[in-house]
Amino acid sequence: MSLKSDFAITRHLNFIFPWRSYQAKFLKEFDTHINDGHLHVIAPPGSGKTVLGLEMIRRINRRTLVLCPTLTIRNQWNDRLQNCFLKDRDAVSCSYNLKEPATLTFSTYQSLHAFFKNEMNASSEALINFFKEQDLAHIVLDEAHHLKNEWWIPLFELKKIENGIYTSLTATPPYDSSPRELRNYFDLCGPVDVEITVPELIKENNLCPHQDYIHFSKPSKERIKYIQEYREQLHHFVTALTLDETFIKIVKNHSFYTKTNEVLPDIYENPERYSAILIFLNASGIIISKEKLEVLGLDEKEQEYIPNFSYKWVEILLQHYLIDHREHYLEEEAVLVAIEKKLRQIGGLDQKRVNLIGEQRLYKSLSQSTTKLNSIFEIIKTESEALGSSLRAVILSDYIRKEFLELKKSQLSDLNKLGVIPIFQHLRYSEIAEHDLAVLTGSLIILHSSVIEVLRQRTADGDLTWEQLPDSPYLIIKPNSVSKTKLIGVITSLFEDGFIKILIGTKSLLGEGWDCPAMNTLILASFVGSFVMSNQMRGRAIRVSPKSPDKIASIWHLACLDPTVKNGGADYKLLQRRFEAFCGVTLAGNPVIENGIERLDLDVNADQLSELNEHMVHVAKNRKNVKQRWDEAIESGSVMVNELKLNFDDNKPFAVKRKVAYNSTLKYALSEIVLVLTVVLPELFLSYLRLLIAKGIIHFIVAVAAAMAVTLVPKLYRATKLYLYYGRIDKEIEAIAKVVFDTMVRLKHINTAPDQIKLVIEEPKVGILNCFLKGATEKEEKLFVKYLQEVLAPVNNPRYVINQADWLREKLGFSSCFTVPEIFAQRKKEASVFYEFWKQYLGTSELIFTRNLEGRKLLLKARFNELKKDTHVKTKQATIWK
Incomplete structure (x- = not known):
């Protein structure tokens, strides 16, 4: 992409410090990254994202708009510009006003949205014309994961500017957002060009060694009883539904069942509804006729392969009858009202969505369990014993819960919610030194009376007042003339200097933007928010501390296990997903740096909760071992590799x-x-x-x-x-990986010379295959893993599929449908390239366009075929230091 401009930003901006090695590596490949009009950089807090962004502004050399989530971060950009790039502060004009942009304009997402809505009357044409007139062609998105739904509109409109460039900087992409939101994010920001990784930062002493731990708890007996009753009610409801002759009759009268051959186009447009109907009727004891089974790719002897009437299929079926198409069943309204009433009684309706699985309901029940208060106490006790006077612990929660402010010790059993004040009360009445505790939130500050004199020395007379918390040695601090920001800074300094050792606050105040390098223990008692926020909160703890050069940080996560299920339950499941967002060193065995909760090597079982916690406490006390493991792991590799991890059900080599x-x-x-x-x-x-x-x-x-x-x-x-089956699994995956790789090379998604890249497939653990490229750029690695995962994932609704079916494969159970990755399926020309390589490596097959009747017919059979497979493979994108 040609970079031309009338503005000589390049002449006046110059970074006055030496670049860190990982920054220099990215800048060396800058020209390659800019080719697609996007620069997308992921980097942890403390890695120098802002100065890297300013250097990209310098190199792109155009009038630029920098958008930030908050005014504080906006102001930081200008500060970094003045202090790190400019000798003459007037050499480059800057503005905070979108209406009067300068060479560099710093603003917020909220301001852009308001400008678009109010000044431009929500006119896309007016907005684009304004930016063209002002020659604003470079848009920088800082912490782009903050984008809210209404902010997308003007940003996507600006992408229509000819030769425009988008630079995106973030610590964590919103991987746990909905698929639509995640697609919007990457459509806006482009594929990731580089990810500055934690090992690189630790290697250069820009972040400190650290380890994640989990402290487990069980729900109270009352909560367990609630969960059991909820599940029993669900079971009874579903069982009763399959025995309800009136509802069975309604379902049997659906045109999908009565006129199957006549409405095939509609069935192929709504395959899940058709499947749900047959699955329900099968569960109700109805014999399904041959013609209806054939639509699913089954013969009349294979009714046994119809899946159980699980909650997923109940939801799909009832969503159709009770919500989406209720108006079509007015004559059956009495029956549907009765079903809806029962569903509401057990909590199976979430606004206008049938939700029987109850993940949110069960998660809320577990995540807010007050048994986590005991976990917090045990963690503080452990860390206090290990660190003594050096302890600097921060506990982050979601809500303040002021209603518990005047709770007495005799009323501790009344604590029924998790929050800042419940944690404070639980700790102050435990074996924790009272003078070590403090509370810091946006609307409530509590300090021990022994600290007040030091606080007065660090603030001016009349800046604040306080009142006694009844029957306690604690004071509620109330600022007068001093600003909240300044007071937070003063209290942070008290914490850094050891007058406060345990600080309890809200994630909204301390979770992002708050800087306190002295923190060496973080307890995440937060249950609201994405793992974007989790990673931001972790980022507070792992910063290096000039006052403590040997700092090693412990990050504690809380999980309330559901004893009624095998997998730990909804709270632990969410924690597992959040661990995918950050990497760390393995807890045992050979030191390896990777993402995911697997690195903790836990066999999670609610019946062995005490043993799990004892193990965690034991390893957490050995802080020196954490440093040693990071050093060994970093020494063993040189780069984070993006790979696709395939985990097979039976876990046999x-x-x-x-x-x-x-x-x-x-x-x-x-x-x-x-x-x-x-x-x-x-x-x-x-x-x-x-x-x-x-x-x-x-x-x-x-x-x-x-x-x-x-x-x-x-x-x-x-x-x-x-023999043929097990002899083919890894060989077939290797062949598919070659198809993806060769297609990427042919279509120029890989620009590195192919002879410099090695395709690697390894079996690091029993039943697991890892596949990755060695020698490619980071962007090429990520794209390869993404495309390969699309091919190997169960078929959903792709534009093109490859049907790998012949007589021998079918008889041996190899008949399969594979997705052509979306990027290659947009046009038949690219899909045909993928198909040619497929035939070369995997033999006889057929490329099928699914946006017609025949294609949708195959799609339905392929999707249903996944349900009857004996073995399944789970894929996930992973990163590992090699």
């Missing part, structure tokens, strides 16, 4: 599977041959002696061969099938 299957094949073949030679052949000789004499040797050989086939072939077939 592929080599073992092949060996077992091969041995079985050999065993069956040899045993059958011995059996034929010693038993079958003599018996056949005697039995067919007359045939031999009468018909001759040819007829005799045919008869013997037929008899051998009857006994030999079935077992040999099964063993051969196993």
Whole structure:
């Protein structure tokens, strides 16, 4: 992309400090990254994102608008510009006013939205014309994960500016947002060009060594009873639904069931609804006819493959009848009203969405469990014993809960919510030194009376007043003339200097933007917010501290386990998802740096909660070991590699599977041959002696061969099938990876010379395959992993699919449908390139366009086929230091 401008920003801006190695590496490849008109950088807090952004502004050399989520961050951009790039402050004109932009304009997302709505009358044309007139062609999005729904509109309109460039800087993309929001994010910001990683920052002493821990708790007996009753009610509701003759009749009268062949186009447009109807009727004991099964790709003998009537299918079915198309069933209103009433009674309706799984409801029940208060106390006790007077612990929660402010010790059992004040009250009445505790929120500040004199020395007379918290040594601080920002700074200094050792606050105040390098222990008692916020909060703890150069940080997460399920329940499930957003060093075994909760090597079981916590407390006390493990892990690698991790259900090594299957094949073949030679052949000789004499040797050989086939072939077939199947899994994945790679090279999604890149497939653990590119750029790695995951994921609703079906594959169970990645499926020309490589590596197949009747027919069969598979593979994008 050509970078031309009349504004000589390049001449007047110059970074006056040396670049860190990871920053220099990115800037070295700047020209490659800018080719698509996007620069997208992910970097943790403390990595120098702002100065990197200013350097990109310098190199792009155009009038620029920098958009930030808050005024504080907006002002930081100008501060960094003045202090790190400009010798002459008047050399480059700057503005905070969107109406009067300068060479560099610093503003907020809110201001742009208001400007678009009020000044431009929400006119896209007017907005674009204004930016063209002002020659604003470079838009910088800082902390772009903050974007709200209404802010998308003007930003996407600005992408229509000819030769415009978008630069996006963030600590964490919103990976846990809805698919639509995540798509919007990447459509706006473009693919990730570079991710500055934690190991690089620790290696250069820009972040401190740290470790994540989890402290587990169980819900109270009352909560457990609530969960059990909720699940029992759900079970009874679903069972009753399958026995409700009136509702069964309503479903059987649906045109999808009564006129299947006549409404096939509608069925292929709504495959999940058709599946839900058949699955419900099957659960109700109805025999499904051949013509209806064939639509799903089943024959009349395969009704057993119809899945159970799980909550997912209940939701799809009832969403249709109760919400989306209620107006079509006015004659059945009485029946539907009765079902809706029962559904509401058990909490299965969430506004206009049927939600039987109850994830939000169960999650709320677990995440707010007050048994986490005991976890917080145990963590503080552990860290206090390990660090003594050096302890600087911050506990972040979501809500203040002022209603518990005057709680007495005898009323502790009344604490029924998690929040800042409940945590404060629980700790002050425990074995924690009272003078160590303080509360810092936007509307409530509490300090121990022993600290007040130091506070007065650091503020001016009349800046603040205070009142006693009844029956306690604590004071509620009330600012008068001093600003809230200044007071927060003073209290932060008290914490850094050790007058306060345990600070309890809200994530909204302390979770993002608050800078306190002295913090060495963080407890995340927050249950609201995305893992974008989780990562931001972690970022507060892992900053290096000039006053404590040997700082090692502990980050504690809280999880309330659901003892009624095997996987830990909704609270732990969310925590697992959040761990995907950041990397760390493994807790045991060989030190490896990777993302995901697997690095903690936990066998989570509510029945072994005490053992889990004892283990966590034991390893957390050995802080020196954390530093040693980071050093060893960093030494063993040089870069974070993006890979696709494939986890198979049975967790058995592929080599073992092949060996077992091969041995079985050999065993069956040899045993059958011995059996034929010693038993079958003599018996056949005697039995067919007359045939031999009468018909001759040819007829005799045919008869013997037929008899051998009857006994030999079935077992040999099964063993051969196993051998071929297990011998193909990793080989087939390798072939598919080659298809993706070669297509990317051909279509110029990979610009690195192919002979410099190595495709690697390894089996690091039992039942797991990792696939990645070695030697490609980070952007190329990420795109390769993304595209490969699309191919291997269950078919959803792609534009093109490849049907890998022939007689032999079908008989051996290999008949499969694979998604053509979206980026290659936008035009038939690109899809055909992908298909040509597919045929080269995987043989006979068919490229099918799914936006017609035949294509949708195949899609439905492919999606349903996933439901009846014996084995499944789970894929996830992972990062690991290698």
